[in-house]
Amino acid sequence: MWLLKLFTLKDLRYVLLIALLGFGAYLFHQNKLLKKENQRMVSNYQTALKLDSLKVALFKVNKEEEIKELLNQNKDLNSLVEKAEIKTKRIEALYYQQQMYVDSVTSKIDVSPIITSIRNNIPELTTWKDSTACLIVSGKLIYRNDSLNVTVDKREFNNETVLIKHKGRRKKVKWLFGLRLGGREIKFTPKASCGTSKVTIIEKE
Known part of the structure; x- marks a missing residue:
């Protein structure tokens, strides 16, 4: 009671006002955190639903x-993480890239020099190589003992990929007639010299 005597009624009003403002600020901050958490969970859920059709x-x-x-939802990714021997509690960010490359270009290799050897039943060995922008395949064409074999002894795949994190277009503001005056979205864009790539990103906040 003696503490109350030190304050006038006016002082108590100020203390009460400050306490109310502080509590209001706390509630506002908690509501902001809850809203952000809900947005995060909804975004993850929507991404999971569209996972097969997303490039990133x-x-x-x-x-x-x-x-x-x-990780349990992606066996291939889980297997790679297990091979890295890193505990999940230590993971801060994970970038998983899948590259798809299909070569449908028709190419011809001239093997006519070996025809004479086949006709004369003479053993012959000819090397061959086929290459595209990112893939080189080479091997040998061997004729021996009335048998003709094609072997592949080298496959070399070289590709350059990049994942760009950048600012996208500004968000539309509905009450301003849909004008793009909101904040900019952060986007990821993958590019590859050959084929296409698909990236899964897991980031810890």
Whole structure:
């Protein structure tokens, strides 16, 4: 009671006002965090639904259990992480890239020099090579003892890929007639010299 005597009624009003403002700020901050968490969970859920059609899939996580769940949904990715021998609780970010390359270019290799050897039943060995922008395949054409064999002894695949994190277009503001005056979205764009690439990103907040 003696503490109350030190304050006038006016002082108590100020103290109460400050306390209310502080509590209001706390509630505002908690509501902001809850809204951000809900947006994160909704974004992850929508990404999971469209995973097969996305070139870049971004998952934001804040718990080890969430990382484990995402890894369990992708056996190939989980296998790679296990081979790296890194515990999931130590993972801060994970970038998983799948490259798809199909070569449908028709090419011809002249093997006419070996025809004479076949006709005369003479053993012959001829090397051959086929190459595209990113793939080189080479081997040998061998004729011996009335047998003709084609062997492949080298396959070399060289590709350059990049994943660009950049600012996208500004978000539309509905109440301003859909004008793009909102904040800019952060986007990821993958590019490769050959074929196409698909990237899954798991980032811990």
